[in-house]
Amino acid sequence: MKRNSRSSRGRVVIAVCAALATGTLLAGCGGASSSSSSSSSSAATGGGDTVDGTATLDIAMPVAQSLDPRQAPEPGQLLISAWPVYDRLIQVGPDARYQPMLATKWEFSSDGTTLTLTLRQGVTFSDGTPFDAEAVKANLDAYQKADKTAVQASLADVAGVTVLSGDTVELQLKKASTTVLSALSSTLSGIMVSPKALNSPDLAGHPVGTGAYVIESFKPGQSVVYKRRTDEGGIWDPKTGKPAEVAITSYSSSEAMENAVKSGQADVITWSAGDKKPFQSQLDSGQLQAHVLTQSTNTVGLNIKPSVKPYDDVKVRQAINHAINRQAIVEALQPANRPRVQPWPEQLPGFDSAREGAYPYDPAKAKELLAQAGHPDGFDGGEMLVAQVPGFSAVAEAVQADLAAVGIKIQVRVMDIYSLVTEWAKAPNPLELMYMNTSSIDAYSWLQRLFVNPLWRPAGADPELVKLTEGVDDPALTDEQRAEKVGRAVAYATDNALYAPLWQGSGGYVATGKVRGLDDVASVHGGVADLRNTYLAQ
Structure with a gap:
């Protein structure tokens, strides 16, 4: 033996x-x-x-x-x-x-x-x-x-x-x-x-x-x-x-x-x-x-805190999404995974592949949005908390460089993954590089985790988004009906740039x-x- x-x-x-x-x-x-x-x-x-x-x-x-x-x-x-x-x-x-x-x-x-x-x-x-x-x-x-x-x-x-x-x-x-x-x-x-x-x-x-x-x-x-x-x-x-x-x-x-x-x-x-x-x-x-595990629902990206100025402006959040070169980051640092734009994994109901074109890499567009938001020269973006996970530090540096290129200057602080959850909920840090998933395939549970749970939405959930999540867990819904309801919520979250997703996959x-x-x-x-x-x- x-x-x-x-x-x-x-x-x-x-x-x-x-x-x-x-x-x-x-x-x-x-x-x-x-x-x-x-x-x-x-x-x-x-x-x-x-x-x-x-x-x-x-x-x-x-x-x-x-x-x-x-x-x-x-x-x-x-x-x-x-x-x-x-x-x-x-x-x-x-x-x-x-x-x-x-x-x-x-x-x-x-x-x-x-x-x-x-x-x-x-x-x-x-x-x-x-x-x-x-x-x-x-x-x-x-x-x-x-x-x-x-x-x-x-x-x-x-x-x-x-x-x-x-x-x-x-x-x-x-x-x-x-x-x-x-x-x-x-x-x-x-x-x-x-x-x-x-x-x-x-x-x-x-x-x-x-x-x-x-x-x-x-x-x-x-x-x-x-x-x-x-x-x-x-x-x-x-x-x-x-x-x-x-x-x-x-x-x-x-x-x-x-x-x-x-x-x-x-x-x-x-x-x-x-x-x-x-x-x-x-x-x-x-x-x-x-x-390589190609079917994982694990998703990674930036959580953006809209209660912290100027991140309360949707144009600033949209600018961040346009500023990040997801394809380059994934190819260089996470080649086995897939770039992700919408805050939702493709295996769950409500995913729409057309939504992946919402925020193409476009620094010029990002600068234009920042100017419309009153920040033509950019701004000091504060500190981004980063989960202490293998490979995340290099990703954080790449994101930091992409944002700096459009005028958003951020600092990076790497911390223990469990401490980060508590810190994010109580601290004024506007950005967090973290997993965006839950150990479940229940669509309602995912919606709660991403858009409602106070651990991840410490300033409170968007009332309109909360309304969109209601009834998704009804057992009487058909698969098509559930996918339609989830899709409306994910579309709203994508349009309002509550996250800046980076990739889907888990090594x-x-x-x-x-x-x-x-x-x-x-x-x-x-x-x-x-x-x-x-x-x-x-």
Whole structure:
């Protein structure tokens, strides 16, 4: 069995934002039937490879401090560390649509106030407890009682849970809303824990789920090791559980991760997909492989605070959008990603490709707009806060130069990604270079995140935009009706230049030549990684 020595590596925690910048959510369990798949010995795959069923898959990603969903501050941190052991009720597919996981079917009532889930049969938790409707109710009840936690907040619209039969459960909703599906696919409230373990004081370090693995060891913030389940019928998804063990380890820096994959200490690392130079010789020889995640909804850009003068003038905000050479920035610094003009990802309803022509790179137009706004010679633009994410500093410098070329002089301050959220909400800084997305595919949730949430709109949301977002979460809407309503809101936000988006995309992975399954992308939303289909070939 492949077992890398971990005790001598001297690894420490790397910021979670590095993984959020370059990760993905990979899971391919949508229509799988209940099945036993031990993968205890080598087996041929459909692609002609032979699985190394005795190998350890070593992954370099940040490890959470706790594996208890009620203690996780947000979904990404938990999924990175706990995907081998925990499955969710609903999965999100690569086409940004919900797919079956532990729930095989879901249906809203005619008035949208109840949601009925049909559950997968024949699934057991690793402690032998059956997965059924009682287990779902126990989990959701426990999450709702977890006072002042992220998991409780994500289920705020759920009024109650009723068991209808062994494989059917009904959720009563406080209001008709599609956001409950986002909660049930989340790596917080969608995770199912064995009812026997829910009240265990050791759950933070000893997770018990329906996944293909069980915990072997856990060092908070440093490393976690899982071993494949051996109980009969324990692995219900035949695409998972191929490696004998999965080890996830935090590294001190991106350079340390690069050295680890080049030396073979790590099999998979996250990658900004901006620079192949550190790996070029190994990529050319086939020792390493690079995978770009082209379907991610992750979006990056400038958030503009209209409460700070002169950014309260729409012409100034429009000038900023014309002044930035998105194409050049992406080609030079984010070549795997796609320039973005409208503040909306193309996978979600309401995206309009014609809207991408709203702000072509045009410094002369930018200067003309500034002159119309009363700033013919430009102005001192204040300080732009920049998330401390690999590659963002170089992007900030490029944006700073583009704005200076039309007379807007700004200073740049890079800061911790989590501190930035708080700072932006309370400080007078007019600009912020940050992610523009949420870990969800629910259009209403995205509208709230981008245009209403006070963390991102600290001066208050535009009343007209708030009105445009109303009713988008109505379960009774057809796809066409929802897309039309969302499109009106996104058009309004684009016309009023509330953001200056830069690109859509979230990097990818670099892996050793024997890694397989990274091209079997089942989901890429949320910027985090579930490598359940990944394995090592012999």
